[in-house]
Amino acid sequence: MEVLINSNTITIYNPNSFDIKHILECGQVFRYFIAPTHARVLSQNHCADVIKNNHKIVIHCDDAQFFYNFFDLDKDYNFIKKAVSINPLMKKAVNFGQGIRILKNDFFEMIISFIISANNNIGRIKKTLNFICQELGQNMGDYYAFPKLEVLAQAPESFFRAAGCGYRSPHLTDTLNALKDNFVEFYRELKNLSTHSASKKLSALKGVGEKVADCILLFGLQRYDVFPVDVWISKVYKENFGGELTSTKAIRRFFIDLFGDLAGYAQQYLFYYKRSYKV
Structure with a gap:
């Protein structure tokens, strides 16, 4: 390439x-x-x-x-794809999603996006974020920017309910209030922590559980030694990797031990393959 x-x-x-x-x-x-x-x-x-x-x-x-x-x-994805292709299933998943690249997205945008994503679907998440950007983001001409922290932190809970955030609305207002005065320090501290410690600190924010924390770490902080577990990953574990473990925490640990520092990449190939192909 x-x-x-x-x-x-x-x-x-x-x-x-x-x-x-x-x-x-x-x-x-x-x-x-x-x-x-x-x-x-x-x-x-x-x-x-x-x-x-x-x-x-x-x-x-x-x-x-x-x-x-x-x-x-x-980044050389040919190396990554070869390294995670440890069995026939992974080879199929990598071949199916051969064009995947993990984006280096904005940390703050990922916090808000993945709090909204909890127990949600992609269509509704997109609609909610589009509403928030149109209402509070800068008009860039033919699109809207993601709102800045200081702007979002002024929004009342009723705004987030109107955006379709539902029960996540107070989580968003609480988290925004927690971050508005020390976001730079919070970000710098997370970057210097181990992945385990960073996950614990993120999970102290309202609306951030283990899976949401993993998504924020993977897509917003480029921590590739995480493995977000959702319903699709639980299915692929049960159907293709033995299936003896029952808790998401244990399944997450299983895949991190299996793929190590490339766990996040492996998760994306498996998630995309399982959700798209439903095998």
Whole structure:
């Protein structure tokens, strides 16, 4: 895979480890839409339109360096795919989702997004986040930025209920109030903690359990030694990995021990394969 970059365009030739549908539909991001000819993805106040053109991908964006980092385009996914292909199932999952890349998304946006994601579905999450951005985010012309912490922290619980957050609404207001005066320090502390300690600290926030903490760590802090466990991962464990464990905590530990520092990548391949293919 060869990548060329200029100020507003990224071109990927022979994109064997880049498929925008795989990337956007594997549960790691919610501010996107996919059309027959292209896809659009938003992060913070940035926007990228991704177009497949024969044997290349062209990304038109407002900041090419931002999206080069966002799509983690300097990482060798061929090595990762080979390393996690430890059995026939993993080989099938990797082949099915061969274009997945774990995005380097904004930490704050991931906290809010994954609190909203708890016991939710992707369509509703997208709708809720779109409402929040349209109401409180900066108008960037043909899209809206994700609202800043200081703006969201002023929103009452009734706003989040109107956005469709339901029982998560007080969790959001509590967490925003907890973060508004010390977010930079909180972020720096998490970056310096072990993954286990960072998970415990995140889980002290309202609305953040173990699975949500793992998602925030994986997609917002690039901690790849985590393994978010949801209903699809529980099914794949039960049906394809022995199935003797019953608690999500034990299943999570099983997969982290199995895949080590690449556990987060393995989770994305398995999740996308199981949810899409339902095997």
